[in-house]
Amino acid sequence: MSADAQHWGRPTTDNPLDNTESSELEADVRAFHSNLSLDIVVDLRTLINGARLAKHRLRNVPSGLTPAELETLSRESSEKYLSFLQTRGLLVTVMATACAAITQGWQQSTINGSALLKWQDDLGLDTGRDMLLIGFINAAPWLSGSLMYVVSPLQPN
Known part of the structure; x- marks a missing residue:
């Protein structure tokens, strides 16, 4: 007090x-x-x-x-209303937001230099033979970001 x-x-x-x-x-x-x-x-x-x-x-x-x-x-104020699974749309929105946050963190760490640290060697990828796979992994944040608009039709206006 x-x-x-x-x-x-x-x-x-x-x-x-x-x-x-x-x-x-x-x-x-x-x-x-x-x-x-x-x-x-x-x-x-x-x-x-x-x-x-x-x-x-x-x-x-x-x-x-x-x-x-x-x-x-x-x-x-009832317990049922306060449950996490109120509506399917809310759940999808929360999950999409969580995925976007994970993706953003992944992309940010890539931009900040983890690509320069040879992460592909840690995964056992051959930079000469597996260039397509390495490129896909580097592009995955951008590709998954384009899929985030899937939840847009679930939200009214």
Whole structure:
């Protein structure tokens, strides 16, 4: 506990919105929405409801939510919703991103000089006879990168 918290008898909190009054929170959200011209991105009422939910963190859920929104919040906090395999599209996207990260690291290490360190000798490849295979291995990151667009049709818009 910080010295200020001990002095005032209140523990500190991780949520910066906890000590914000509802009227101040709504004014801040309105200013944020207006300053960044978020009209085409998110509805102001939705953003205000999101800020209220962030403030309360699902305890003492603020009023003004529709029954459908309350049911969605209840469903989102359930264990089933939090499982990794929510949707097949999400799983494919996560796996494609992981493969892209691996590929990017592989390519970066190749660019940084591992190709100059004669890795092909470590694999027992003859640079005179296995040039096609060595070329394919060097090109594999670029070829696999072109296949990453396979997941694009799985994502709506």
